Amino acid sequence: DIQMTQSPSSLSASVGDRVTITCRASQKISSYLNWYQQKPGKAPKLLISAASSLQSGVPSRFSGSGSGTDFTLTISSLQPEDFATYYCQQGYSTVTFGGGTKVEI
Amino acid sequence: QVQLQESGPGLVKPSQTLSLTCSVSGGSISSGGYYWNWIRQHPGKGLEWIAYSYNSGSTYYNPSLKSRLSISVDTSKNQFSLRLSSVTAADTAVYYCARAHESGYGLRFDYWGQGTLVTVSS
Numbered sequence: 292d293i294q295m296t297q298s299p300s301s302l303s304a305s306v307g308d309r310v311t312i313t314c315r316a317s318q319k320i321s322s323y324l325n326w327y328q329q330k331p332g333k334a335p336k337l338l339i340s341a342a343s344s345l346q347s348g349v350p351s352r353f354s355g356s357g358s359g360t361d362f363t364l365t366i367s368s369l370q371p372e373d374f375a376t377y378y379c380q381q382g383y384s385t386v387t388f389g390g391g392t393k394v395e396i
Numbered sequence: 397q398v399q400l401q402e403s404g405p406g407l408v409k410p411s412q413t414l415s416l417t418c419s420v421s422g423g424s425i426s427s428g429g430y431y432w433n434w435i436r437q438h439p440g441k442g443l444e445w446i447a448y449s450y451n452s453g454s455t456y457y458n459p460s461l462k463s464r465l466s467i468s469v470d471t472s473k474n475q476f477s478l479r480l481s482s483v484t485a486a487d488t489a490v491y492y493c494a495r496a497h498e499s500g501y502g503l504r505f506d507y508w509g510q511g512t513l514v515t516v517s518s
Contacts, residue, residue, distance in 0.1 A: 292459075321501070322501050323501045323502040324501075325502075325504045325505075327505070333510075334492055334494075334508035334509065334510060334511055335443065335505070335508060336508075337504060337505060337506055340499055340501065340504045341499060341500070341501040341504075342501070378442065378443055380443075380504075380505070381502065382499075382501060382502020382503045382504060383502055385445070385456065385458075386433075386445040386496075386502075386503055387445070388442055388443040388444070388445065389442070390442045391442045391443075
């Protein structure tokens with residue numbers, strides 16, 4: 292099984308901050324990496340697929356990068372609606388999610 | 397716009413079978429190219445993929461749950477279902493159904509149900 296490790300598990304930030312979340316795979320997964328945002332009581336929402344492809348309707352302040360084993364989700368200027376938990380997910384070998392990163396004030 | 401909706405008992409007794417159904421609207425479950433999934437989230441924890449069905453019958457299960465799992469598709473009702481046997485308190489979770497698309501870089505989940513909390517307790 293491919294394990295996905297996110298760091299940090301939580302972070303405190305302010306509106307306007309630049310936020311970076313890291314996801315590491317236990318083996319190389321090329322660009323088979325997606326990012327999701329989940330708000331309390333809601334289902335996850337797909338933000339980025341194939342490591343760096345922004346989904347339609349997702350604000351351009353979100354970006355993804357990386358390949359192989361190390362990936363990054365960046366929020367260039369944190370907005371109030373961005374306070375949420377973020378998950379990475381690999382699709383290289385069935386499906387595995389990272390443990391999540393909670394972004395809070 | 398595709399919509400998914402989970403339904404089923406919110407309370408299941410230990411050792412019994414958990415049964416959930418996902419109703420799909422806005423698109424046909426038998427149309428090719430999509431994978432119909434179950435995913436769960438333990439309270440306050442991360443996401444765990446459970447299983448998927450594709451091509452109206454082929455299935456793939458999480459190896460850690462495979463011995464207790466069954467997933468089926470009813471194309472006439474545009475629904476798919478999950479059965480998890482011999483449940484324990486460790487199976488208490490919010491269960492989501494979700495549609496996945498093979499993007500060329502593996503599965504990505506583009507539509508989700510709202511989730512349903514299933515509690516295992518006597």
